Amino acid sequence: MINLKLLEFALGSISARKGKYIFISLILTLIIFLSASVFYITGALRLEASYTLDSMPDIIVQKQTAGQRQFIRRDTADRLLEIPGVSYAVPRIWGTYRYEYLNSNITIVGVDVFAGHLPKDIETAVKGGGMETLLKPDGMITGAKLADTLRHIYNHDEFSFQKPDGGYISMKTGAVFRPESGLISSSVILMNQDTAAEILGIDENRATDIAVFVPNPEETDTIAEKIAAMAPDTVIITKEKIKAMYQNMFDYKSGIFLLIFSVCLFTFFIIAADRFTGIGREERKEIAVLKALGYTVSDILKIKFYEAAAVAVFAFLLGIFLALPYVFVFHAPLLKNVFTGYSYLRPEFVLPFSFSVSDTVIIFLSVAPVYTASVIIPAWKSAVTDAGESIR
Amino acid sequence: MSFLIPEVYILFLSDIILLVFISISLFISAGIIRNWDFASSADRQYRLEKRSALVSVLIKYSLALKIPLFILFIYAEDKLADVLPGAMCAAGSVNATPYGKLLLYMKIFNIYFFSVWLVINRLDMKTEDLRYTRLKHMLIPFVFVCFAAELTLFVLNFAGIDPAVPVSCCTALFTSESSVFLSIGGRNSFIIFSINYVLLSLFFIFRRHTLYFITNFIYFFTSIISLILFTGTYVYELPTHLCPFCLLQGGYWYVGYLFYTLLFLGTFFGVSAFITKLVSGKSSEYIQRQSFIFNSLYFILSVYYPLSYFLSHRTWL
Incomplete structure (x- = not known):
């Protein structure tokens, strides 16, 4: 299959003409590095999102009339519990609070410490000494990053929320929680359910939505249908749907990147093709000598391919080797912002390590065809040059 | 999108x-x-x-x-x-x-x-x-x-x-109603597939190149139908799971890629031997042998799954 002698010759030819290849391999390395970084960031974000998904309820029921989301009646949960297959249904109180000073949104979550099926992060916060804080009407648990930000601004661990009717409620930071995932939780405040309802302006017998837990995932779709039949004014979101949405979103973002990236690839194609077309006098003479020695056109083409492949493999390995620390050690400065957006309370998350073989193969396939394609025609041109003419 | x-x-x-x-x-x-x-x-x-x-x-x-x-x-x-x-x-x-x-x-x-x-x-x-x-x-x-x-x-x-x-x-797509070929049932499809393989071997041994090519061509289809209806169910260990694609997933150790690679190589070399004979008039024993080896490997793999299931569970699906 691979002719080792020809490969050796090709490697020798590369080291003899370093200048020609250094430029191409530098660009190729940069391109692979960029594309690899984007794929690894997406992979890491997907993993981060799956942390969130794990602790989510299987079905979320929201009320919607006239296309607007409304607060749902709390006693709907009792009706949902009667559906066979539902193990637990609980009204949840949460919402975003506009914080004009930082031009950001804070997510307020009302926690009923006696309810079951709390999300993992919240359960850790409750068990880790947050219980008493959450039982007090004026205690709150803030995310670690948010606590720092607030202390910077006000100099003490207190925050006054403005109610929809204009009055104020002062809350004291009783504890700080450090969730597994920074992405969701650096703008989150946990507090007593009643206080949360008061700040968010939710009526006593209403809730933001209802979380439904179904132990058997096979039954989720059927139960979702039953809920839709029982309460036609609701929007039903299953975990599967959210998962698909995440997948779509990440694919979309890396797709947009690839679209812009293809301009870059095209430019590279032209540069590489141009570079390979220009054969020097030396090289022309060398090919002529080889042909005089009895090398066929396909042998010379093979040598040219081995040269190109050696450069590609080198650049690919180097690109991946640089991208891994850039993403997972330095957490992708600059490039990360493309995916996370911009806000003052920007989550200070780290990218969890997630090396995926299939992503690496895709990175290779996104660059290799273009690169090899740029080699073919110049290689053929140099292989069929007239020997007699070149030697003369 | x-x-x-x-x-x-x-x-x-x-x-x-x-x-x-x-x-x-x-x-x-x-x-x-x-x-x-x-x-x-x-x-x-x-x-x-x-x-x-x-x-x-x-x-x-x-x-x-x-x-x-x-x-x-x-x-x-x-x-x-x-x-x-x-x-x-x-x-x-x-x-x-x-x-x-x-x-x-x-x-x-x-x-x-x-x-x-x-x-x-x-x-x-x-x-x-x-x-x-x-x-x-x-x-x-x-x-x-x-x-x-x-x-x-x-x-x-x-x-x-x-x-x-x-x-x-x-499971909703590959039902017996969806296609005539899928209505023949698992056992029958495997019997047809086996007869096909026996014919293939005979034509290989007796060097009947044209007949080998024809059986090789039919082998491509009988093998896939038998894979869906018979062998696949033993890979999934579920008699109702009829699918040629789930084999490619990680849950079954990506064994589908092995199945299809062997089938491609076997049938391709078969076609290639025939084309060689058609174009140049000379038959290539080497290519023919390659074809037979890969087709046989495919057959062995197709028999291995049901057989190992039977040996460990003492029953057929």
Whole structure:
């Protein structure tokens, strides 16, 4: 299959003409590095999102009339519990609070410490000494990053929320929680359910939505249908749907990147093709000598391919080797912002390590065809040059 | 929308590159078909010979790229199944648009077609007077048409996928009502497949090349039907799970890739032996043997799963 002698010759030819290849391999390395970084960031974000998904309820029921989301009646949960297959249904109180000073949104979550099926992060916060804080009407648990930000601004661990009717409620930071995932939780405040309802302006017998837990995932779709039949004014979101949405979103973002990236690839194609077309006098003479020695056109083409492949493999390995620390050690400065957006309370998350073989193969396939394609025609041109003419 | 999925995007980009290359080949071939004259020592003939070499490099490159891209295509369809409601494996996403199935068939056909072209190219290179050059260039327009058809189907398929519309999962698709071939039942399909294999072996031993080719051709279909209806159920260890795509998933150690690679190699060498005989009049024992070895390996793998199930559970499904 691979002719080792020809490969050796090709490697020798590369080291003899370093200048020609250094430029191409530098660009190729940069391109692979960029594309690899984007794929690894997406992979890491997907993993981060799956942390969130794990602790989510299987079905979320929201009320919607006239296309607007409304607060749902709390006693709907009792009706949902009667559906066979539902193990637990609980009204949840949460919402975003506009914080004009930082031009950001804070997510307020009302926690009923006696309810079951709390999300993992919240359960850790409750068990880790947050219980008493959450039982007090004026205690709150803030995310670690948010606590720092607030202390910077006000100099003490207190925050006054403005109610929809204009009055104020002062809350004291009783504890700080450090969730597994920074992405969701650096703008989150946990507090007593009643206080949360008061700040968010939710009526006593209403809730933001209802979380439904179904132990058997096979039954989720059927139960979702039953809920839709029982309460036609609701929007039903299953975990599967959210998962698909995440997948779509990440694919979309890396797709947009690839679209812009293809301009870059095209430019590279032209540069590489141009570079390979220009054969020097030396090289022309060398090919002529080889042909005089009895090398066929396909042998010379093979040598040219081995040269190109050696450069590609080198650049690919180097690109991946640089991208891994850039993403997972330095957490992708600059490039990360493309995916996370911009806000003052920007989550200070780290990218969890997630090396995926299939992503690496895709990175290779996104660059290799273009690169090899740029080699073919110049290689053929140099292989069929007239020997007699070149030697003369 | 689905063009922005990285896998689909890469498939599209690579197909565009191949389209450019095959168009160049078409252009060169047109010149060769009109002006090829091996006896001539004119400058033009010399130039045509050089260009003919370029065509074979381009087609070789296209095939070399098409095989990994085909695997990527299956992988992309498998991944799309996560997004499409109702789909659990590639079967659902392939059937998401009316073009999906056709696209899959066209892709398989094109891989065989490109390979056959390369077989003729190899034969041509071996002759001193480049006897088959005109023949192989006559095929290039067909290569172009087939590839253009594949690309059109590709665009129609992926532009038409709507992530909001539910699709069927494999168990709903591969029922006995869906196709005449699937109504014959698991046992029967395996018996037909085995008879087919026995015939194949007999024709191989007695060197009946044309008959071997015909049975080899039928083998491609009987083996896939038996894989869906019989062997597959033992891989899944579930008699109701009929699907040729779930085999490709991690839960079954990606064994599907092994099945299909063996089947491709076996049937391809079979076709290739026949083409060699058809074109050059000489039969190649070597290629024939390769074909038989891979077809046999496929057969052994197909028997291994049911047998190991029987030995460990003492019952058939």
